[in-house]
Amino acid sequence: MTIDNLHNLFLEYPTVCTDTRKIKKNSIFFALTGENFNGNKFALKAIENGAEYAIIDEEEYMVSDKTILVNNVLKTLQELSEYHRNHCTAKIIALTGSNGKTTTKELINSVLSKKYQTIATEGNLNNHIGVPLTLLKITPNTEIAIVEMGANHLGEIEFLCKIAKPDYGYITNFGKAHLEGFGGIEGVIKGKSELYNHLISGKKNIFLNGDDPIQKEKLGNYIKKIGFSAHNQKYYIITLQDSSPFISLQFENTIVNTQLIGNYNFTNCCAAILIGKYFNIPLNDIRSAIEEYNPKNNRSQIINKNGHHVILDAYNANPSSMKVALENFYNIDRENKILFLGDMFELGKYAEVEHQAIVDLITKLKFEKVFLIGENFHKTNSTFTKLKSYDDLREALKSIILKNNTILIKGSRGMALERILDFL
Incomplete structure (x- = not known):
């Protein structure tokens, strides 16, 4: 089956499942395989539980005309998501960094959803499987998708950008995360900057922390960048007012009192404000969206x-x-x-x-x-x-x-x- 034919099937049954415990009726089950599991073994169960089709890559599990045999299930999932992305009109904001990705993603989504139909990465499904699953949640009504991208080795962000083809991007920071896979802090900077490389090559807009020396150095004289800063008038001015323990900040003579602790969450809020302003979200809606956000899932x-x-x-x-x-x-x-x-x-x-x-x-x-x-x-x-x-x-x-x-x-x-x- 070609990707074009599979995509037509997906448009008819636009729900993708990879876990038989969470099967939804009229969905398509992708039998992913890992070190400790073989999804092919569960194809029949997926169909019995309501899946319309099961995508497999081992011929012995062809149990009916509802099982579709491909060379590699994971690669097919990725190719389908890339094909779907190429045929949707939603604008995509890609987000990566060493710390704060998920909180920043949630804040951006909270702000943008005040005006637009949005989707965002669920939880931290931000890898070579999670990003395709996120892209396949884009519907004809979706106007903006916020796609979180994680990585623990060089080349991974580049690969995810090839699939998602983001229109905008933001890197939260460059820190000491996944040092084993990246080979040190310089590897982290190089790996995360693959997002910059992709956006610059396509002359796309980049959001940045104008007070982060690494971001400023990496972007240099690149024209299509929009930033925030606590003091640099070249960028959008946002200042920290308090952080004892909850942070409050000021922009355009407006005070925002958040439910977030720690100075490290200040720039996460700034990114959401900056992106909200870029997409013309009313000032009061930006404020209320950030004030309403309450962290969950063991994050601060x-x-x-x-x-x-x-x-x-x-x-x-x-x-x-x-x-x-x-x-x-x-x-x-x-x-x-x-x-x-x-x-x-x-x-x-x-x-x-x-x-x-x-x-x-x-x-x-x-x-x-x-x-x-x-x-x-x-x-x-x-x-x-x-x-x-x-x-x-x-x-x-x-x-x-x-x-x-x-x-x-x-x-x-x-x-x-x-x-x-x-x-x-």
């Missing part, structure tokens, strides 16, 4: 539980995000502070030095009640409580009474430190 959530004031930032962590989270926690004017910090993953040969740097920062900031969880933190040179695993932490907490504390919980997704809430 404020939780009050049994007398504890908890900052739950356990969705992910890297050296850059860990550093700003600790500095923000230090500046919060509260007593009885406790840190629960989990290992930062995908650092490769940089793991030892980066975990030690975080421990040194904790010492410098004079935090006293500190729990370090994970193999990497356990190897650091420190006098803090070090535990090799979450199970070790769970045992340790059974003999500790915690009352009325201010708590920061942060670690990589694989640590799943949100489980600590069960002990509070």
Whole structure:
């Protein structure tokens, strides 16, 4: 079956599923295969559960005329999404960066949806599978799609841009994330800048943080750039007013009081304001959209539980995000502070030095009640409580009474430190 024919089929059944547990009626099931699973085995189940067709790449699972055999299911999914993108009228804003991608995406979507029919990447489905799935959610009514792009190695953003062909782009920052795959911070900068390269080659508009020296250097004299800044009159002026603990900011004599903590969320809000202004969203709508946004999914959530004031930032962590989270926690004017910090993953040969740097920062900031969880933190040179695993932490907490504390919980997704809430 050609991609053109498959796309016609998709237009008739415009829902794509990759998980038989979430099958919807009249959908198309793509039998993706990974290291630990083979989606081909579930093709029949998908059809029995309501899928109209199942796309497979192993002939032995051809169970009926509703199974369509292709050479490679993943490649077919990607080709279908690229074909669909080429035939839709929606404008696409691509978003990447080391930290803050998902929060920024949600803020941009909150602002733009005040005026336009939008779609945005769900959760953090931002890789070689997630981006195609996002593109296939674009309908004839969609006016703007905000597509988050993640990467852990060189060439990945370039590949995702080839599929999505963005009309606009924004990079949140360049930080110490996925150092193992990128080979160091220079690799991170080069990899994320693949978005810039794509947009510049097509003479597309780029949104930027005018106070970020790396972004300014990378874009140089490129004409089609629109920026924000706290002081540079070349760009749109937005200033931070307060961050104790929730940030408030000012633009065009308007104060915005957010539900976001940490100075690191200031630029995320600025990007949403800038893009809202570019797309002619009324000032009051921009303000209300940002003020209404409430972070969820373990990202800088404020939780009050049994007398504890908890900052739950356990969705992910890297050296850059860990550093700003600790500095923000230090500046919060509260007593009885406790840190629960989990290992930062995908650092490769940089793991030892980066975990030690975080421990040194904790010492410098004079935090006293500190729990370090994970193999990497356990190897650091420190006098803090070090535990090799979450199970070790769970045992340790059974003999500790915690009352009325201010708590920061942060670690990589694989640590799943949100489980600590069960002990509070």
